Amino acid sequence: MATVFSELEQLLVYRKLLADVVIKKLMAFAKDSSWLQGELASDLITKAEELGLSGNLINSYLIHLISFDNNVFSRTAEKTGGKVGASLLAAAAHDIAIFRQVFAASQQCGFDGIILNYTPTYKRQDNHTAAVQEWLLAGADQYTAEQVAALLSGHYARYGYGEMASCKAFRWDKQKGLVGVKHIDPIQLEDIVGYERQKKTLLRNTEAFLAGKPAHNVLLVGARGTGKSSSVKALANRYYDAGLRLIEVTKNDLTDLPAIMNAARQWGKKFIVFIDDLSFEETEAGYKQLKSVMDGGVETKPDNVLIYATSNRRRLIRETWQDRAGDEVHHQDTIHEKISLADRFGITLTYPSPNQDEYLRIVEDIARKNNVDLPTVELRAQALRWEMAHSGRSGRIARQFVDDLISKISCG
Numbered sequence: 013m014a015t016v017f018s019e020l021e022q023l024l025v026y027r028k029l030l031a032d033v034v035i036k037k038l039m040a041f042a043k044d045s046s047w048l049q050g051e052l053a054s055d056l057i058t059k060a061e062e063l064g065l066s067g068n069l070i071n072s073y074l075i076h077l078i079s080f081d082n083n084v085f086s087r088t089a090e091k092t093g094g095k096v097g098a099s100l101l102a103a104a105a106h107d108i109a110i111f112r113q114v115f116a117a118s119q120q121c122g123f124d125g126i127i128l129n130y131t132p133t134y135k136r137q138d139n140h141t142a143a144v145q146e147w148l149l150a151g152a153d154q155y156t157a158e159q160v161a162a163l164l165s166g167h168y169a170r171y172g173y174g175e176m177a178s179c180k181a182f183r184w185d186k187q188k189g190l191v192g193v194k195h196i197d198p199i200q201l202e203d204i205v206g207y208e209r210q211k212k213t214l215l216r217n218t219e220a221f222l223a224g225k226p227a228h229n230v231l232l233v234g235a236r237g238t239g240k241s242s243s244v245k246a247l248a249n250r251y252y253d254a255g256l257r258l259i260e261v262t263k264n265d266l267t268d269l270p271a272i273m274n275a276a277r278q279w280g281k282k283f284i285v286f287i288d289d290l291s292f293e294e295t296e297a298g299y300k301q302l303k304s305v306m307d308g309g310v311e312t313k314p315d316n317v318l319i320y321a322t323s324n325r326r327r328l329i330r331e332t333w334q335d336r337a338g339d340e341v342h343h344q345d346t347i348h349e350k351i352s353l354a355d356r357f358g359i360t361l362t363y364p365s366p367n368q369d370e371y372l373r374i375v376e377d378i379a380r381k382n383n384v385d386l387p388t389v390e391l392r393a394q395a396l397r398w399e400m401a402h403s404g405r406s407g408r409i410a411r412q413f414v415d416d417l418i419s420k421i422s423c424g
Contacts, residue, residue, distance in 0.1 A: 016042075016113050016114060016116075016117040017038065017039050017042035017043075017114060017117065018039070018042070018043070019110045019113060019114070020035070020039060020110060020114065021039075022110060023107050023110060024103045024104075024106055024107055025083045025084055025085040025100070025103050025104055025107055026078065026081055026083055026085075026107045026111075027083075028081060028082070028083060029074075029077050029078075029081065032077060033055070034052070034055050034056065034059060034073060035074070035077070037051065037052045037055060038052060038070065041121070042121070046122075049122065049123070053123060053126075053127050056069040056070065056073060056127055056130075057069070057126075057127075057130070059073050059076075060072070060073075060130050060132050061132055061133060061134075063076055063136060064132050064134050064135050064136030065130070065132060065136065066130055066131055066132055066135055066136075067128075067129060067130065068115075068118055068119070068127075068128050068129070068130075069127050069128070069130050070114075070118040070121065070123075070127070071114075071115050071118055071145075071149065072130075072145070074111065074114065074115075075141070075144060075145045075148055075149075076141065078111065078144065078148070078164075079140075079141045079144045079167070079177065080173055080174055080177050080178060081173060081174075082173050082174045083173075084100065085100055085103070085104045085164075085165070085168070086164075086168040086172075086173040087173070088100060089164070089165040089166075089167075089168035089169050090168045090169055090172045090173060090176070090279065090280050090281070091278075091279065091280045092169070092280065093169045093280055094165045094166045094168070094169035094170075096165045101158070101161050101162065101165065102158075102161075104161040104164065104165070105156075105157040105158045105160070105161040106157075108148065108157040108160050108161055108164075109157045111148060112148070112152070112157070115148065115149060138178075140167065140170070140171050140177075140253075143163075143167070144164065144167055147159075147160045147163050147164070148160060169280065170253070170255060171253075171255075172279065172280075172281055175190075175191075175192030176192075176257065176279065176281060178192065178194075179192030179193055179194065179196075179257070180193075180196050180248045180249060180252045180257065180258060181193040181196045181245075181248050181257065181258040181259070181260060182257060182258065182259045182260070183259070183260050183261075184259065184260075184261055184262075184265045184268060184272055186265075186268060189271075189275050190259065190272075190275050190276075193260070196245065196248060196249070196258075197242070197245050198249060199242045199245050199246045199249065200246050200249060200250065201214075201215070201243065201246040201247075201250060203242075203246070203381075204239040204242055204243060204246065204407065205373060205374040205377045205378070205407065205410075206366060206370055206373070206374065206407075207238075207239060207243070207363060210232070210243065210361045210362075210363060211243060213359060213361060214230065214243055214244075214247065214361070215247075217230060217359060218247050218251060218256070218284075218318075219251075221282060221318055222251060222254050222255065222256060222282055227318060228318070228357070228358025228359045229306065229318055229319040229320070229321075229356065229357045229358055229359070230318070230319075230320045230321075230357060230358070230359045230360075230361065231290075231320075231321050231322075231323065231354060231357035231359070231360045231361070232244070232320070232321070232322045232323070232360075232361045232363060233322075233323050233324070233360060233361070233362050233363065234322075234324070234362055234363025234364060234365070235324065235363070235364070235365045235404075235406060236324060236403075236406065236408070237406030237407055237408025237409060238363035238364070238365060238366075238406050238407060238408075239363060239407045240322040240363050241288050241322050242407075243363075244258070244284065244286050244288075244320050244322070245258065245286075247284065247320075248284070255280075255281050255282055256281070256282050256283075256284065257281050257282070257283050257284075258283070258284050258286050259272065259276065259283050259284070259285045259286065260286050260288070261285055261286065261287050262287075262288075263287070263289075263290065266287070266301050266302050267301050269285075269301050269302060269305050270301070270305065272285065273305060273312075273313055273314055273317060276314060276316060276317050277314040277316070277317075279316065280316070281316065282316050282317075282318075283316060283317045283318075284317075284318050284319075284320050285317055285318070285319045285320070286320050286321070287302075287319065287320075287321040287322070288321075288322050289322060289323065289324065290321040290322065290323045291323055291324070302319075302353065303353050303356065305319075306319065306353075306356040306357075307356065319357075321357070365404060365405055365406060366405050366406065366407070367405070368396075368405065370405075371395070371399060371405040371406075371409075371410060372392050372395060372396075374407050374410040375391065375392070375395040375410045375413060375414060376388065376391065376392075378410055378411055378414045379391055379414050379417070382414060382418060384414065384417060384418060384421070386417070386421075391417075394413070394417065395410070395413050398412075398413040398416070399413070
């Protein structure tokens with residue numbers, strides 16, 4: 013057994029795995045450091061609960077590391093769409109052959125059934141890692157090491173590695189760069205009632221973008237709570253498997269837009285840079301930075317990036333009384349400058365506040381999906397009273413009403 017595990021030291025492209033604390037303990041344990049068995053088992057159980065690993069935890073944890081490892085093979089496959097050179101593919105196949113020896117030997121490590129047949133409290137749901145496990149654990153008669161290397165190349169091309177594989181959305185950090193958002197809103201477009209034309213346009217434009225066809229930056233304009241932001245977030249959930257990732261950028265981050273574009277340019281993935289609640293005061297620097305990127309300035313927007321922004325108003329820069337002063341030529345120039353940023357978005361979608369019937373339909377839809385058992389007449393009456401007591405009609409107000417109703421029902 014020690015000889016098999018020592019083969020890990022011969023890895024070519026997956027050598028970073030040797031620095032992992034658990035893998036270090038595994039290799040030491042295999043060299044007859046039996047005193048490590050309890051500590052290693054404890055570490056594996058901790059990882060299983062953190063990551064949702066099941067079955068043989070030695071194999072499951074190693075496969076998890078392989079699935080997300082940042083190495084020259086995974087980076088090249090992600091960036092080139094899986095078009096990896098023959099020599100690099102052969103190096104990956106060499107490592108896969110070693111991993112398969114380890115997988116077979118792990119059954120003889122002396123651990124009991126808990127470690128070799130573990131059931132976590134919360135099992136992982138990502139299907140793409142399950143596919144990697146199937147390829148790696150299959151016999152050579154089903155998938156050769158070379159075939160598995162080719163399949164892994166496609167896996168990295170589709171999902172990426174590291175946080176790019178595990179996260180649907182990212183935020184920008186000035187020091188760290190792109191940082192994965194672990195728990196994105198699970199909203200789906202089907203959860204947003206109404207606005208069918210707007211949703212259809214978003215889908216068509218985003219699918220064209222993913223297919224490498226001409227696509228537009230999009231500005232979503234409308235009142236608060238109408239579903240503008242939710243529509244964009246739903247795209248990240250819908251097209252994650254197709255290689256789409258969301259980068260949430262605050263207005264304060266816009267001065268870093270060139271750096272954000274450069275970070276996205278390093279990847280083969282497609283990104284939507286999402287700016288929520290976009291508007292500017294006249295003196296804010298982010299306005300000129302955004303306009304420069306959209307106009308194709310020194311730091312151009314890469315082909316794998318689109319900008320989707322939401323705003324409560326069509327004119328993104330606030331008009332002041334000073335703008336109205338002066339001669340007509342100056343006034344027209346000022347107005348033109350203030351609407352020019354919105355013109356940089358090829359598509360503008362308007363999300364109007366729902367009328368009363370639309371608002372009630374939204375309430376009924378949300379109530380039905382949450383199994384609220386209340387006569388329609390009573391549901392509508394309460395929804396109207398809620399709307400009058402709050403800030404008008406919107407999908408958000410409808411959701412707040414139903415949440416409050418569910419809370420009251422559950423409390424008796």
